[in-house]
Amino acid sequence: MPTGVAIRDPRQHLFDAAERVLLAAGPNALTSRAVTAEADVAKGVLHRHFADFDAFLAELVEDRTRRVEADRAALVAAAGTGEVVGNLTAAITALFSPVAVAMVALVTSRDGLRARLRAAGLPGLPVLTQGTAMIAEYLEAERAAGRVAPGASADTLALMLVGSAHMHFTSGDGGDATLREIVATTVTLTG
Template sequence: MPTGVALRDVREQLFGAAERVLLRDGPSALTSRAVTDEAGCAKGVLHRHFADFDAFLAEFVLDRVDRMDSEAAALREAAGTGTVAGNLAAALTALFESVAVAIVALVTFRDELRARLRETWPAGVPVLTEAVDMIASYLAAERDLGRIARDAPVDMLAPTLIGTAHLLFADRKGARPEPGAVDRMVDTIIGGVVREA
């Protein structure tokens, strides 16, 4: 690794490597050596930019959570277009086919990482809590447009959708949910509140 490389470049290189290792080999394989080997740099590079490996992992998780902002904005902008169920099924599939499921497993797997995240993330599991907020915001927008019932319990529907979708996608090494499974799940959960023509 040449000296003088901007910190942001090093962070992105290491975060990208961590994501690849995590997706390919799971949380138990995510070590500082695996990350630096995957990134093609010396192990010392990681330790020059982060206090320790758990500090690196905490920043990696928060960086991936921050990337969800654009997904949340796109989903909110979809309010009033397509179908509520179709928009939700597409958003949930995109979310859980990403690194999200692997990050949840990583946070669950590492006690020290959870402790570090609690310093800046006081409640819930990063990714899942952001996902609940994303879905709740979308459902509230659809409620404001009259496409779901005015008394729809958005704050209950959002975590129900996220939790059930997570169960469908939780087996990282298994097959994707069968075609239509996400659509059926969404229809079952929101069917009673949808008011679309």
């Protein structure tokens, strides 16, 4: 990008570039040089807005977790409407977008990033942790509405669903029918 051309939202511009690099080449290719090259900006732009590259990555992951938190209210509001399996399948499909799956690989591959995220109050695997909480809250609302068995553990079901979905999406079989079967089987385990 030529000098003197204003970037409307430089932080988001860099986040978008980082997601493209992450999707195209994986977490090992994600460097400040790769991000700024993809964003078509000088390397100094990244360092003007972030203390260092790990701070940039931490904020990138935090941005993604805020998106999951924003989806939580809509999913919980859907309790009592539609079909439980359909609502869960749609929410899990959205949760496991290609970028989110790549974020999990990024977090697990960088010790410094995990340390920063924990220091920022994001324990576990960010995105998946928030997704699990979102699904558990939805299942609790459905249990209160009588659409999930009264004795079902929403927390346990949410862990089962997120763990199974993670295996499903990382195996390359992102098919909707298989995911729907996983969700239906898990929900019917509640009796």
